Amino acid sequence: xxxxxxxxxxxxxxxxxxxxxxxxxxxxxxxxxxxxxxxxxxxxxxxxxxxxxxxxxxxxxxxxxxxxxxxxxxxxxxxxxxxxxxxxxxxxxxxxxxxxxxxxxxxxxxxxxxxxxxxxxxxxxxxxxxxxxxxxxxxxxxxxxxxxxxxxxxxxxxxxxxxxxxxxxxxxxxxxxxxxxxxxxxxxxxxxxxxxxxxxxxxxxxxxxxxxxxxxxxxxxxxxxxxxxxxxxxxxxxxxxxxxxxxxxxxxxxxxxxxxxxxxxxxxxxxxxxxxxxxxxxxxxxxxxxxxxxxxxxxxxxxxxxxxxxxxxxxxxxxxxxxxxxxxxxxxxxxxxxxxxxxxxxxxxxxxxxxxxxxxxxxxxxxxxxxxxxxxxxxxxxxxxxxxxxxxxxxxxxxxxxxxxxxxxxxxxxxxxxxxxxxxxxxxxxxxxxxxxxxxxxxxxxxxxxxxxxxxxxxx
Ligand SMILES: O=C(O)CCC(=O)C(=O)O
Ligand SMILES: [Fe+2]
Numbered sequence: 001x002x003x004x005x006x007x008x009x010x011x012x013x014x015x016x017x018x019x020x021x022x023x024x025x026x027x028x029x030x031x032x033x034x035x036x037x038x039x040x041x042x043x044x045x046x047x048x049x050x051x052x053x054x055x056x057x058x059x060x061x062x063x064x065x066x067x068x069x070x071x072x073x074x075x076x077x078x079x080x081x082x083x084x085x086x087x088x089x090x091x092x093x094x095x096x097x098x099x100x101x102x103x104x105x106x107x108x109x110x111x112x113x114x115x116x117x118x119x120x121x122x123x124x125x126x127x128x129x130x131x132x133x134x135x136x137x138x139x140x141x142x143x144x145x146x147x148x149x150x151x152x153x154x155x156x157x158x159x160x161x162x163x164x165x166x167x168x169x170x171x172x173x174x175x176x177x178x179x180x181x182x183x184x185x186x187x188x189x190x191x192x193x194x195x196x197x198x199x200x201x202x203x204x205x206x207x208x209x210x211x212x213x214x215x216x217x218x219x220x221x222x223x224x225x226x227x228x229x230x231x232x233x234x235x236x237x238x239x240x241x242x243x244x245x246x247x248x249x250x251x252x253x254x255x256x257x258x259x260x261x262x263x264x265x266x267x268x269x270x271x272x273x274x275x276x277x278x279x280x281x282x283x284x285x286x287x288x289x290x291x292x293x294x295x296x297x298x299x300x301x302x303x304x305x306x307x308x309x310x311x312x313x314x315x316x317x318x319x320x321x322x323x324x325x326x327x328x329x330x331x332x333x334x335x336x337x338x339x340x341x342x343x344x345x346x347x348x349x350x351x352x353x354x355x356x357x358x359x360x361x362x363x364x365x366x367x368x369x370x371x372x373x374x375x376x377x378x379x380x381x382x383x384x385x386x387x388x389x390x391x392x393x394x395x396x397x398x399x400x401x402x403x404x405x406x407x408x409x410x411x412x413x414x415x416x417x418x419x420x421x422x423x424x425x426x427x428x429x430x431x432x433x434x435x436x437x438x439x440x441x442x443x444x445x446x447x448x449x450x451x452x453x454x455x456x457x458x459x460x
Contacts, residue, residue: 120190131227200306208392238309242306246321254296338436396423
């Protein structure tokens with residue numbers, strides 16, 4: 001049987017190693033828990049069942065791996081989600097990360113600090129997904145609730161799972177598989193942000209621009225109950241993501257951009273599925289061709305996953321998980337982001353072409369309409385894309401007082417972070433970017449600010 005490849009695991013990682021081996025080539029990587037050891041949220045957002053906790057005692061008596069066996073028994077009926085070897089693979093992976101079993105089991109006894117989270121963020125409205133129910137479009141059913149309400153439900157399910165373990169019941173367990181996800185807990189947060197973005201991910205054009213210019217952000221939190229999932233997807237705008245897990249274990253599957261075409265072909269008739277079972281990926285003949293390129297990864301508490309732009313991925317939560325994620329971007333993925341946005345504009349123009357051909361709208365109105373539809377479906381536009389690029393260039397050039405420029409009306413721009421790629425490399429990407437935006441006649445329809453073009457011309 002073919003085995004899926006794993007993702008590189010680094011206990012520690014310097015910026016230059018990350019830049020050259022993972023960020024520039026867009027390769028996923030898992031980084032050890034030392035990277036986030038000073039995070040406030042690793043203390044305040046989670047709690048550990050103590051040694052005298054009932055579950056610990058039962059596990060000791062029965063000599064079972066604490067925290068794992070009861071989760072496994074409750075997953076027995078979910079063969080579409082889990083492969084038979086998942087538990088062995090998980091234990092095998094933990095041996096890479098921990099010196100001994102005791103240490104691993106200690107981490108597996110972490111759970112969300114429901115009381116604390118309710119107290120601090122209980123009033124924030126969040127999207128709550130029900131992973132075992134579908135809406136009319138076939139996506140996970142979602143509703144907006146206050147986080148306090150969601151936490152109450154999650155805590156109840158957590159308790160039920162643990163008490164079923166105590167009763168040694170192996171019967172079918174009807175898990176609701178709730179998943180509050182994409183939660184904006186840090187936008188207008190009442191308390192200080194409980195973490196500091198590691199240097200590796202701090203060169204982030206997307207959050208720098210949205211936080212400073214749009215009063216918005218791409219910083220999210222996720223609280224996944226046992227066996228909740230995030231369906232197969234690529235990240236928003238073709239950005240990168242970074243995920244730090246605080247408790248539970250996340251099982252990730254990654255499919256590289258080079259296999260996107262294979263995936264599309266494989267599911268040509270019905271469209272991409274929301275979930276590809278591990279059984280299918282591990283064992284099916286059809287998938288043999290890509291098995292060597294598909295990667296699996298178990299993310300334990302404290303560990304950080306870099307999810308590069310353009311990779312399809314899906315996530316299964318084992319035990320209750322709690323994570324903090326950023327979508328982010330910089331010169332390493334700005335070209336694929338540009339390409340993806342261009343595709344959106346092209347597809348939208350094509351679908352609306354009749355309106356222009358039949359003289360229903362003017363040429364000017366047509367292009368406004370295309371932008372409106374792209375904004376509604378995809379969430380952003382050329383205007384905001386180029387404003388983000390300009391904002392970043394302004395930060396870059398502010399470092400050099402002879403070049404300080406003003407590209408937009410903002411008065412305060414945050415200083416450039418400590419770890420950024422060499423300017424020569426970044427400059428070559430920006431030049432390629434502008435070339436791609438130009439039509440054959442040298443004009444562009446992408447609302448590139450004229451002063452951005454002038455600055456790029458000057459620095460070439
Ligand atoms: O943790 C999850 O459920 C999904 C996270 C994800 O898709 C991401 O960070 O890009
Ligand atoms: Fe994602």
